[in-house]
Structure formats: structure tokens, C-alpha cells
Amino acid sequence: MTARAKSSSIVLPPDYRPSEDEPFMNERQRMYFRNKLLAWKDEIIRQTRETLVGLHEESTQHADLADRATSETDRALELRARDRQRKLVGKIDAALARIDDGSYGFCEETGEPIGLKRLDARPIATLSVEAQERHERRERVYRED
Template identity: 75%
Template sequence: MSKADVLASEPEYRPRDDEPFMNERQLEYFRRKLQAWKDEILRESRETVAHLQAETENHPDLADRATSETDRALELRTRDRQRKLISKIDEALRRIEDGSYGYCEETGEPIGLARLDARPIATLSLEAQERHERRERVHRDD
């Protein structure tokens, strides 16, 4: 049995602040969380494609057609956002492999377990993210 299998067999493991940051158990926890998220998005995407293919009928009523086209456009926009999200998930999985996962891209400091658990694709610590958003607001107001 591999280390990953042993780690995965632990019931309801949750990373804790009192253990070494980004230890093997934590990395495996986040790897599984990211992979499950990606799998769910891909499953939903397949369902959407099947739904869009089934919904190719031509509606004789103009209002029905407009509603159908609006729904289709919304579905496609949602899929595009999810495609970008999958790219971010893949980047996070690569960071797990190269050892940089969990550390702020700006400061190199740990991002924090609570933030990573809530947003496993986070690349900035909370403080760095807030600075980034403040700069964005200032430049947007110009």
C-alpha cells in the first residue's frame, strides 16, 4: 500500500494548525480536494453538453426561441468560467507537485490552512490579496 493510500484511508482528516505546514497529509488532502473539484466540474460540463445537444430543436415561437438562446448563452458563459477554473485547479496541482503549494506568490509566506480549505486555488495570502484588491480599486477609480 502506498503512502497516498494510507493517507487517503484516514477517516475525515482535516489539516490542523498544530502540525507542520504542508506536510504529506496536508498535501494529499488538498490534492484530493482539488481533484474532486475538477472531476465535479468535468461531470457537470458533460451533462451540459448532453443537454445542449438535446436542446437543438427549433422553437417556432419567437419568445421560446429567445429564451432558449439566452439559456444557451448563459450555459456557455458558465462553461467558459469553469474551463478557466479547471486551469487554475491544474496549476494548483502542479504547485503541489513542485512543492510551492500553500505559499504566497508575493511574499513566500504560508497562505493559511483556513484560506486554502475555503479556496484551494489561492495563490496569495489574505494580506497580499487585500493589498492587491486595494491597488485594483485605486487604479479602477482613476
């Protein structure tokens, strides 16, 4: 039985929140984070569809040059935001794959648990807070060179 098939047999209460009192990344926690990630992905896809429909409907030509410039700027900003969202969907898919392979919730650098609060706030996290801070410090040092 795959992790996905096994996880789908659990029904979480609507008010369930992962707790430090239970084993880390147990079946309930994996299901909680899977549901959270899938809902986030669905919301991004819904917003993207709305954007595409809106951009298609807005493609009318403006007689006024200033209106056209404003419209093009808004369109460029919206497309840039959607591109960031598209990249985020890739990270969500990677997190879902980690849930399936059992590595979700563990720091890629240290192998230690990432922490429930961090995962709840950023379910695509791959590093613990400490490892992320080290990574950002190294990044700052190289950027300053």
C-alpha cells in the same frame, strides 16, 4: 521518488482535516488538498459533460419566437458559465502542479504560508489574505483613475 508517487502512499482517514497543530504542508496536508482539487476538477468536468449533452438534446427549433429567445439566452448563460469553469480547471491544474513542486500553500508575493482555512475555502489561492487585500486595493485605485 516524485512528490506525486510519495504522496500516493498515504491514505487519509475520511474525517481528516488539516490542522494548525501539524507541520504546514506536510505530506498529509498535501494529499488532502490534492484530493480536494482532483474531486473539484472531476465535478466540473462531469457538469460540463452534462451541459454539452443537455445543449445537444435541446437544440430543437422552437416555433414561438419568445421561446426561441428564452432558449438562446439560457444557452448563452450556460456556455458562459462553462467557460468560467474551463478557466477554473486551468487554475486547479496549476495548484496541482504547485503541490508537485512544493510551492503549494505559500503566498506568491511574500512566500509566507497562505493559511489552512483560506486554502480549505479556496484551494486554488495563490496569495495570503493580506496580500490579496493589498492586490484588491491597488486594483481599485487603478480602476478609479
